[in-house]
Amino acid sequence: MSYCVNCGKELESGAKFCTNCGHPAIINQVQNTPQQTVVYVQAPQQDIYVHERKSKGLALTLCFFLGWMGAHEFYLRKYFWGSLYLIFCWTFIPLLLSIVDFILIFLTPKKIFHKMYDK
Numbered sequence: 001m002s003y004c005v006n007c008g009k010e011l012e013s014g015a016k017f018c019t020n021c022g023h024p025a026i027i028n029q030v031q032n033t034p035q036q037t038v039v040y041v042q043a044p045q046q047d048i049y050v051h052e053r054k055s056k057g058l059a060l061t062l063c064f065f066l067g068w069m070g071a072h073e074f075y076l077r078k079y080f081w082g083s084l085y086l087i088f089c090w091t092f093i094p095l096l097l098s099i100v101d102f103i104l105i106f107l108t109p110k111k112i113f114h115k116m117y118d119k
């Protein structure tokens with residue numbers, strides 16, 4: 001049984017308006033509880049392989065200061081050469097090579113540098 005929300009008079013079943021005051025009858029019906037939709041907000045898929053950008057400036061800096069021990073070679077993932085530099089650093093040959101490397105890296109256009117060394 002429902003009652004008028006305005007005046008409280010008992011409403012006839014199926015009545016659209018209250019017969020007493022004319023207030024639209026609000027039919028108390030069991031409202032379907034809106035289905036809760038759980039929205040899983042998907043985190044943007046992260047690249048597993050993080051694009052590693054090598055900095056030309058850092059390569060040059062490493063080459064300038066630590067080139068004699070192959071730091072720039074290690075930085076540019078040339079581990080084999082880096083190891084050779086490290087092993088032979090006492091001969092000063094790596095020092096000379098690092099000067100050449102410095103000039104070469106310096107002269108390499110950024111575009112080509114990144115193409116060569118970026119992952």
Ligand SMILES: [Zn+2]
Nearest residue numbers: 004007018021
């Ligand atoms: Zn009423």
